Amino acid sequence: MQKIFTFLILILLSAGSFSQEPEKVLASIFDEALTDTTAWRHLKYLCKNTKGRLSGSPASLKAINYTRQALKDAGADTVWLQKVNVPHWVRGYEECRIFSSGLGEYNLSVSTLGLSSGTDSKGIKAEVIEVHDFDELKALGRNTIEGKIVFFNRPADNTLINTFAGYGGAVNQRLSGAAEASRFGALAVIVRSATQSLDDFPHTGTTHYPEDVNKIPAVAVSTAGAELLSSWLKKDPSLNVRLVTTCKTLPDTISFNVIGEIRGDLKPEEYITVGGHLDSWDITEGAHDDAGGCVQAIEMIRIYRLLGIKPKRSVRAVMFMNEEISTTGGKTYADEAAKKGEKHYAALESDRGVMSPRGFGFDASGTRLDNLKSLAKYFVPFNVRDFDAGGGGSDIAPLKSLGILQIGYIPDSQRYFWYHHSANDTFEQVNIRELQMGSAAIASLIWLIDLYDY
Ligand SMILES: [Zn+2]
16 A cells, blocks of 8 residues: 555646656756856856965965856856865966077077976976986986976877877876986986877976975976977987976865755665766866866756756766865765765766767676666767766765766867866867757756666
8 A cells, every 4th residue: 555655646746747757857857958148157157256266275265256146147056165175276477498509599489287396486407308208308317317307298199089098108107207207316316298189388287296205396397398309309319408397385274165956856865966066176277177177067966957957966066176186075074975975876077178978888797787778778869879887086986985876078189188287278168059058968868867767
């Protein structure tokens, strides 16, 4: 009797004003996303008014306040800030100038790597040794390296169709080059930007020093600059470079994740998280990385509310803080969820740019993966086709310990590293229609996963 009663209630609920037919629901989600201007306004504000919102910066606080209001306006039931400890590193004056007796002088386009140690205002002037990997560095040894500036010049492999793989094959020079060169007595490092593009934008990012190494300054040089430096070194191996970077690491400070929640209709104690990261590098508007991902999460809330979509579970849009330096936003979010005993069902991250959607990657296997892949049929009209294993994001990774399904939003990646971590990642580089195709795909997928309990 109880069962029949529950069944009747469910029938009544589903026979309300809102149709549960996937084809119709998805069409209405895409229609709304592609005809509304809210996302455009949010993206423009974050890019133009909170540029350089690295954690700890005044711009990051402005972005926190703005997105808190945006989530309220979107119709979230509850919006709150979650305290996060963040590092506070600030760039100073930076200059990297080549001096060659035969070829002249040239100023390279550089950007100091996050967490790098600095120089004094006079800088470091030394000869330069070009290497392509850590084996080459080791083979040259302390006799050659000591007292010099090491120039890591291995390009991203352009033959790789997945540009994230190309980036991944080059980025260890940025992450560990300074530490490795320091072991051989280098004074500083210059690292070729980890990007497939050939241009004059330096692409920054963090560098890491293990406890046991002497911290030496590290800068990224534009790919065009790397080509020039390499060609000059061939003609004049004894040229000098003067590197000045007066960056500083200040004491850690307090920042916030911004969270907006729609309370679930039938299973409010279970949570689905959709997020991007609100911080960006200090030299950029951070449009693709990752204001766009944050805007897509806000759009999911807005669209659900506007269309009267009531998820069974509580759905949260989370703007994570400090993804770029040490992901303390993601860690804090997962720690608090664990402490409160929250039951997290799934989490999706959009942090691979906001180009046209290709699909989703799922950290799942077996029947669950088969179920998730079967949802692809609903996305055919929207050209979103790649549903496959493997996915997540650095902010949602700490939730894995709670046994959740992790999902990565996957847009087309061919242009992403043209912008990534550089001053070229501007509002103007985003096609708002492509961004909104992504918002709609994400909102649709989350609704389906919640509906079918996949
Ligand atoms: Zn990012």
